[in-house]
Amino acid sequence: MSRRAVITGIGVRTPGGSGTKEFWDLLTSGRTATRPITFFDASPFRSRIAGEADFDPVSEGFTPREIRRMDRATQFAVACTRDAVADSGLDFASLDPSRVAVALGSAVASATSLENEYLVMSDAGRDWLVDPGHLSPYMFDYLSPGVMPAEIAWEVGAEGPVTMISDGCTSGLDAVGHGVQLIREGSADTVLAGAADTPVSPIVVACFDAIKATTPRNDEPATASRPFDGTRNGFVLAEGAAMFVLEEYERARARGAQIYAEVGGYATRSNAYHMTGLKKDGRELAEAIRAALDEARLDRGAVDYVNAHGSGTKQNDRHETAAFKRSLGEHAYAVPISSIKSMVGHSLGAIGSIEIAASVLAIRHNVVPPTANLSTPDPECDLDYVPRTARQQRVSTVLTVGSGFGGFQSAMVLHAPRGAAV
Amino acid sequence: MAEMTLEHLRGTLIACAGEEDSVDLSGDVLDVPFADLGYDSLALMESAAMIERDYGIELPEEEVARALTPRALLHLVNTLTAAAA
Amino acid sequence: MSAVRAVVTGLGVAAPNGLGAETYWKALLTGQSGIGPLSRFDTSGYPARLAGEIREFDAARHLPDRLLPQTDVSTRYAIAAADWALADAGIGDESDIADYDMGVVTSTAQGGFDFTHREFRKLWRQGPRFVSVYESFAWFYAVNTGQISIRNGMRGPSAALVGEQAGGLDAVGHARRTVRRGTRLVVSGGVDSAFDPWGWSAQLAGGLVSQATDPERAYLPFDAAACGYVPGEGGALLVVEDAVSARERGAAQVYGEIAGYAATFDPAPGSGRPPGLRGAAERAIADAGLEPGDIGAVFADAAGVPALDAAEARALRGIFGSRGVPVTAPKALTGRMYAGGGPADVAAALLALRDQVVPATARTASVPESYGLDLVVGEPRSIRTAAVLVLARGRHGFNAAVVLTTA
Numbered sequence: 079m080s081r082r083a084v085i086t087g088i089g090v091r092t093p094g095g096s097g098t099k100e101f102w103d104l105l106t107s108g109r110t111a112t113r114p115i116t117f118f119d120a121s122p123f124r125s126r127i128a129g130e131a132d133f134d135p136v137s138e139g140f141t142p143r144e145i146r147r148m149d150r151a152t153q154f155a156v157a158c159t160r161d162a163v164a165d166s167g168l169d170f171a172s173l174d175p176s177r178v179a180v181a182l183g184s185a186v187a188s189a190t191s192l193e194n195e196y197l198v199m200s201d202a203g204r205d206w207l208v209d210p211g212h213l214s215p216y217m218f219d220y221l222s223p224g225v226m227p228a229e230i231a232w233e234v235g236a237e238g239p240v241t242m243i244s245d246g247c248t249s250g251l252d253a254v255g256h257g258v259q260l261i262r263e264g265s266a267d268t269v270l271a272g273a274a275d276t277p278v279s280p281i282v283v284a285c286f287d288a289i290k291a292t293t294p295r296n297d298e299p300a301t302a303s304r305p306f307d308g309t310r311n312g313f314v315l316a317e318g319a320a321m322f323v324l325e326e327y328e329r330a331r332a333r334g335a336q337i338y339a340e341v342g343g344y345a346t347r348s349n350a351y352h353m354t355g356l357k358k359d360g361r362e363l364a365e366a367i368r369a370a371l372d373e374a375r376l377d378r379g380a381v382d383y384v385n386a387h388g389s390g391t392k393q394n395d396r397h398e399t400a401a402f403k404r405s406l407g408e409h410a411y412a413v414p415i416s417s418i419k420s421m422v423g424h425s426l427g428a429i430g431s432i433e434i435a436a437s438v439l440a441i442r443h444n445v446v447p448p449t450a451n452l453s454t455p456d457p458e459c460d461l462d463y464v465p466r467t468a469r470q471q472r473v474s475t476v477l478t479v480g481s482g483f484g485g486f487q488s489a490m491v492l493h494a495p496r497g498a499a500v
Numbered sequence: 501m502a503e504m505t506l507e508h509l510r511g512t513l514i515a516c517a518g519e520e521d522s523v524d525l526s527g528d529v530l531d532v533p534f535a536d537l538g539y540d541s542l543a544l545m546e547s548a549a550m551i552e553r554d555y556g557i558e559l560p561e562e563e564v565a566r567a568l569t570p571r572a573l574l575h576l577v578n579t580l581t582a583a584a585a
Numbered sequence: 586m587s588a589v590r591a592v593v594t595g596l597g598v599a600a601p602n603g604l605g606a607e608t609y610w611k612a613l614l615t616g617q618s619g620i621g622p623l624s625r626f627d628t629s630g631y632p633a634r635l636a637g638e639i640r641e642f643d644a645a646r647h648l649p650d651r652l653l654p655q656t657d658v659s660t661r662y663a664i665a666a667a668d669w670a671l672a673d674a675g676i677g678d679e680s681d682i683a684d685y686d687m688g689v690v691t692s693t694a695q696g697g698f699d700f701t702h703r704e705f706r707k708l709w710r711q712g713p714r715f716v717s718v719y720e721s722f723a724w725f726y727a728v729n730t731g732q733i734s735i736r737n738g739m740r741g742p743s744a745a746l747v748g749e750q751a752g753g754l755d756a757v758g759h760a761r762r763t764v765r766r767g768t769r770l771v772v773s774g775g776v777d778s779a780f781d782p783w784g785w786s787a788q789l790a791g792g793l794v795s796q797a798t799d800p801e802r803a804y805l806p807f808d809a810a811a812c813g814y815v816p817g818e819g820g821a822l823l824v825v826e827d828a829v830s831a832r833e834r835g836a837a838q839v840y841g842e843i844a845g846y847a848a849t850f851d852p853a854p855g856s857g858r859p860p861g862l863r864g865a866a867e868r869a870i871a872d873a874g875l876e877p878g879d880i881g882a883v884f885a886d887a888a889g890v891p892a893l894d895a896a897e898a899r900a901l902r903g904i905f906g907s908r909g910v911p912v913t914a915p916k917a918l919t920g921r922m923y924a925g926g927g928p929a930d931v932a933a934a935l936l937a938l939r940d941q942v943v944p945a946t947a948r949t950a951s952v953p954e955s956y957g958l959d960l961v962v963g964e965p966r967s968i969r970t971a972a973v974l975v976l977a978r979g980r981h982g983f984n985a986a987v988v989l990t991t992a
Contacts, residue, residue: 123713176849176864185725187747196705199783203709207782210631210789218791218980221784222694222923224749228981232853237861240850240983241755242747244726252744259762281705284713285720289545290561348734348743350684353655353722354542362740365685483722484731486743518651538651546654546718553714 083261084495086335087166087323089158089272090435092422093129093316097161101432102439105447106468110421112314113299117278125292127299128278129316129423133157147216149188152226154319154428155274159233166323167335168268175237179266180230183243183253183273185427185482187223190279195220230270230321238266247387247482248346249273250320250430251490255344257324267329272321273431286315289354291391301451303424305388305417306395306463308454313389316423320431338438342374342475343491354483356393360401363479363487367405370489376475378406381413381491383446383471385437385478386463388417389424394481399459401479401487414471416464420450430480434490437476441494444473504555504577506530509570512550517543530571541565544573555581591761591843592992594836595674595824596932597666599776601637601817601919605669609929610936613915613944614965620800620815620920625780633794635803636780637817637920655719656732657697659778659818663729664736666822667772671737674824675837676770682834688741688768689734690760691822692752692775694923694979697724699781733772733822741768749979750886751848753820753927754987758846760825769830774931775924776820788816791980793890801948804921806887806914807894807960808949814889817916820925821932828992840935844972844990845873851982862886862984863900866976869986870904873972877904880988881970882943882961884930886978887914889921897976898956907957911966914946927977927985934973934989943968 088098094111095101104111112129120126131154135145138157148156163170170178195217199208219225224242231240239260243253250273257271286292293312295302304310330337347369349362371378384406387398402410418436425432440446445468452465475493480486510525519525520538529537534544548564551557557580567573596606601619603609612619622628623636639662644653647665656664667689671677701724707715722728727745734743742763748755753775760773779788788794795813797803804815831839847868849861870877883905886897901912915933916926937943945961952960971991978984 175852176861180850185727187726193705196783197709199786200706200709203706206706207626208786210782210786215790215792217787221698221779221787222749222791222980224694224747224752224979224983225981227748228850228983231850231982235853237850237852237864239755239848240748241752241848242726244745244747245730245743246722246725246727246745249727256744259766263762263765280713281701281708281716281720284708284716285704285718287713288549288716288718289542289721291721346742346744347685348689348731348740350734350738350740352540352735353728353731355540365740482727483725484727484745485734486727486731516654518649518653520651521649542655542718543651549714549718 081262081264082327082340083258083324084327084330084340085322085338085438086325086330087162088435089161089321090432091131091133091154091158092318092432093131095422104421105418105436106445108448108450108466108468110300110450112303112423118280123283124287124294125283126296127302127314129314130278131317148229149191150276151184151187151274152229154276155182155226155321156229156233158272158319158321159230159270162321162323163234168323170234173268175235177238177267178234178236179238179260179269180227180236180240181243181253181257181269181271182227182230183249183427183431184226185244185246185249185275186277186282187226188220189282190276191220193279193281234270245482245486246484247426248430248480248486248488249427251480251488252346254322254431254434255490258341258344261324261326267326269324270321271324273428274319275426275428276317277426278315278317283315303390303420304451305390305420305449306456306459307452308456310390310392310395312391314423316425318422318425318428318432320435337495339441339492340495341490342376342493343370345369345373346486346488349485349487351485356397358396358400360397360404363401363481364404366487366489367477367479370491374491376491378409380475381477382473383440383476384413384415385433385476386415386417387479387481388419390419396458399461402461410461414446414462414464414469416447416449418447433478437478437492440473440476445470446473504574506570509574512547513539516546516550531569533568551577557581557584587765589765590828591764591825592828592831593823593840593935594826594831595670597670598821598929598932599639599662599666599819600929601639601819604642606932610933613918613933616947618918618947623780626782633789633796635800635815637815639819655723657700657723659776660697660728660732662819663776663822664732667733670772670822670824676824682769684738684740686741686769687739688763688771689730689739689743690756690763690771690773691729692746692748692756692924693726693729693777694749694752695777695779695784696726697728698779698784700724702781702783729776748983750921750923750926751977751979751983751985753924754977754985755848757843757928757931757987761843761846764825764827769827771825772822773825774820774822774928777923777925778818780818804889804917805949806889806917806946807952807956807958809951809953811889811891811894815920817920817922819922821928823928823931839992841938841989842992843987845869845988847872848985860896862897862976862978863903865984865986866904866974869988873988873990875972879972880910880974881968882937882973883910883912884934884975885912885914886976887916898958902957908959911943911959911961911968913943913961915944917947930975931987934975938973938989938991941968
C-alpha cells in the first residue's frame with residue numbers, strides 16, 4: 079500500500095496578500111501588488127519596481143528577541159508556519175516529534191541581513207578587511223543559513239529530517255516535492271514544507287539589473303509584470319512566503335482533517351544548458367511535466383488548470399509555451415494557463431510555494447486566477463493565458479511548474495481529494 | 501577618446517568571460533559571430549558594461565543584443581564615442 | 586525497504602591536504618596536515634588565524650578558461666572534484682547513459698561567498714553598474730549543482746540542499762533517494778569555502794572556531810584540551826549509481842554501497858531532552874539492515890568543542906557501549922570543510938573499507954576516560970569489517986548519519 083501526501087494547512091505572505099484570504103482576494107480580483115521600491119533608495123538602479131509585502135513583525139506578534147535574531151525571510155517563514163499550523167487544526171504537541179520533518183525552500187536566504195551587516199562591517203564597502211570585532215553570532219547564521227529551517231523545526235517541534243532546499247527559482251516547488259518524498263518513503267508522517275525569500279535588497283536588484291532580467295518599466299509599476307504579453311520585458315522582483323502542513327493521507331483522514339488537495343505527482347529535471355539561459359524548445363520542462371503526470375497516473379487531458387512559471391521575461395514565457403505544447407499536445411490549447419507573478423511578482427525561491435498555494439485555492443474555490451496586465455498578443459505565446467479576469471470553472475486537477483537559474487525545471491500535479499465533496 | 505580596436509575588444513572579452521580553449525582569438529575574427537567565438541549573451545552584457553565604463557558611453561541594450569560580431573560591436577561603440585566627443 | 590541498491594563508483598576529493606581521492610587518502614594515513622596560517626588576506630588583528638587551506642589548486646589547469654570569471658573558488662573545487670569522480674567512475678563522452686538518467690545533488694553551507702563579497706564591495710564602493718552579470722548565480726546555493734549538471738550534460742533530477750555542516754551527508758542520502766526513484770546515476774557531495782575577510786569573520790562569529798596559534802594544537806577532536814575547530818575549505822563529490830546499472834556498464838570499481846542513511850533534528854533548546862545524533866545513527870544502522878555490532882569503525886562529526894565532543898561520545902557509548910567501536914576524525918588534518926566534510930569522510934570511509942585500515946585522529950593525545958571512546962590515535966589501525974558509519978552535525982541541531990558497506 080503506497081503512502082500518499084496531502085495538504086491540510088496553508089499560510090501565505092505576499093505583496094498585497096497578508097494571509098490566505100487576502101492573498102486569494104488579490105488573485106481573484108486581478109489587482110496587482112507591484113510598486114516602486116520603497117525599502118531603499120532605488121534611484122541608481124535600472125529596475126526600480128518590486129513586490130514589497132507590508133509585513134510588520136511587531137503586528138505579526140514576533141517578540142523583540144525574535145525580531146532581533148530572525149532575518150526577514152525567516153520571519154515570513156515562521157509567520158506562514160504559524161498560520162498553516164493553525165489552519166490544519168493538527169495538535170503538533172500530540173505528535174511523535176521524530177516523525178515530523180521540515181523542508182524549507184529559499185534561494186537567497188538571509189540576503190537582506192547580509193547586506194545590512196555588510197554596510198556596518200565594511201563601512202559601506204570601504205574596508206575589504208571587514209571589522210573582525212563585529213562578532214554578532216547572527217553573522218554566522220547569515221553566512222550559513224541553516225538557522226532558517228531550524229526556526230521552523232523549533233516552531234513545530236520537528237525532530238525528524240530537517241533541511242533547506244535551495245534550487246534557485248524552483249526552491250519553493252521542490253521543497254514541497256521534497257516533503258512529499260519524505261512522506262512517501264516513510265521517513266515522516268507530517269512535514270512543514272514551503273519556502274520564503276525576501277530579496278528586495280540592493281545586491282539582488284543589482285545582479286538582476288546586470289543581466290537585464292528584471293523589467294525597467296519604472297513609470298508603470300502596477301502593470302510592469304506582464305507574463306505572456308507581447309510587450310513584456312522582464313520580471314518584477316518580489317518577496318514572499320508560503321508554508322504548508324503536509325500529512326500522510328491515511329492519518330489526515332483518520333483525524334478528520336480538512337484536506338485541500340493531494341500531491342499526485344512531482345518531478346524535476348535539468349536543462350543542462352546554461353546557468354541563466356533557456357532554449358526555445360522547452361524539452362526538459364516538458365519531460366518534467368510528463369513525469370509528474372505519469373506519477374500522478376493522470377492523462378494530460380485531466381489537467382483543468384495550469385499554474386505557469388510565467389516570469390514575464392521574453393525567453394521564459396516563450397520557453398514555457400513550447401514546453402506546454404510539447405507535453406500537453408492539443409490540450410495545451412484548451413486548458414486555461416495563468417501566471418500569478420503578474421500580480422505578486424517573482425519572489426525567487428519562494429514563488430514556487432506561493433504558486434502551489436494559488437493552485438490549491440483554485441481547487442478549493444473552483445476559480446482560475448487570471449494573468450494580469452495581459453493585453454497585447456504575442457504570436458509565440460498563443461495559448462489561453464486567462465487575460466485579466468478570473469474565471470469560474472471546475473478545477474479538480476492543477477499542474478504547476480517552475481524554471482530556475484542553474485537549469486532546474488520542475489513540475490507538480492495537485493488534485494482535489496478523491497471521493498471528497500468539495 | 502581614442503577609437504576602440506579589435507585588440508581592445510579582445511582584451512575586454514577575455515577579461516569578462518575568459519577564452520574558449522578551442523578558438524583562436526588572435527586571428528581575423530572581425531566577422532565571426534560571437535556565439536562561434538564562445539561568447540554568450542552574458543559575456544556580451546558583461547563586456548558591454550566594462551566598455552561603457554572604460555569609454556564613458558551608454559550602450560543601448562537592444563543595440564548590443566543586435567551586434568552579433570566584433571565588427572558590429574566595434575562599429576556601435578565607435579559611433580557612440582565619436583558622437584560623445 | 587527498496588530493492589534498488591545505490592553504490593559509489595567514483596571519488597573526487599579536493600582537500601587542504603590532498604587533491605584527488607588517493608592523494609587525500611595517503612595524506613590521511615601518513616598524518617599529513619593541511620592546516621596552517623590563512624594566507625588569503627592579512628589576518629593580523631583577527632582572533633583566529635589558522636585554516637585548512639587548499640594551496641596547490643591551479644584553477645586554470647583544472648577548469649576551462651571561460652568558467653573562471655563566473656565561478657567562486659568553492660565552485661571551482663566542486664567542478665574539478667566532480668570531473669575527477671566521473672573520470673574515476675569511467676563516465677565520459679563514450680558512456681551511453683542517457684542525459685535524463687543522470688542527476689546532480691550537492692550541498693553547500695556558505696555558497697560562493699568570496700565571489701559575492703567582491704560584488705557587494707563593487708556595488709557599495711562604485712555603484713550598481715559595476716556588479717557582474719555572474720553575481721546572478723555565482724554565489725547562490727544551487728550553483729555547484731547547476732554548473733556540474735551543465736558541464737556534464739546531466740538532465741535528470743537535481744537538487745541543492747543546505748543543512749549547515751550536516752548537509753553534505755544529506756546530499757549523499759538524497760542521491761540514494763534519487764537513484765531509488767529511478768535515476769541511474771547521481772553525482773553527489775558537497776564543497777565549501779569562505780576564506781575572504783568577511784566570510785572568515787562570519788565563521789569566527791559563530792563562537793566555536795579555535796583561537797589557538799599552534800597548528801599542531803588548534804583542532805584536537807575529543808582531546809581534553811579541545812578548544813574549537815579550525816575552518817577548512819574543500820570537500821568531495823562522489824558518483825552514486827544504481828548497482829545494476831553499474832554492473833551492466835562494467836564499472837571499473839565499486840567502492841561500496843550507501844546501505845543506510847538517516848537524518849534527525851535536535852529537540853528545541855530548553856526541552857531537556859537529548860540531542861538527536863544517537864537517533865540518526867541508530868536509524869541509519871537499522872536502515873542498512875544491520876546491528877551496531879556490525880559496524881567496524883565510526884568517522885565522527887568531531888566538533889572539537891568539549892561540550893559537543895562529550896555529547897557525541899555519549900551518543901556513541903549509548904549505541905556501541907564504552908570503547909565499543911574504533912572511532913576516528915581524519916578532519917583534524919583538514920579542518921572542518923562544512924558541507925564538504927561529510928562527503929570527504931564518506932570517501933575516506935569507503936577507502937577504509939577497501940584497504941581495511943582506519944586513519945588516526947591526528948594530534949589528539951589525551952581523550953578523557955569519561956568519554957568511553959576507543960579513538961584511533963597515533964597510527965592508522967587495521968580493521969576487519971564490511972560496514973562503516975559516518976556522522977555529521979550542523980549548527981542549531983542538524984544530525985545526519987550514513988552507513989557504508991562493502992558492495
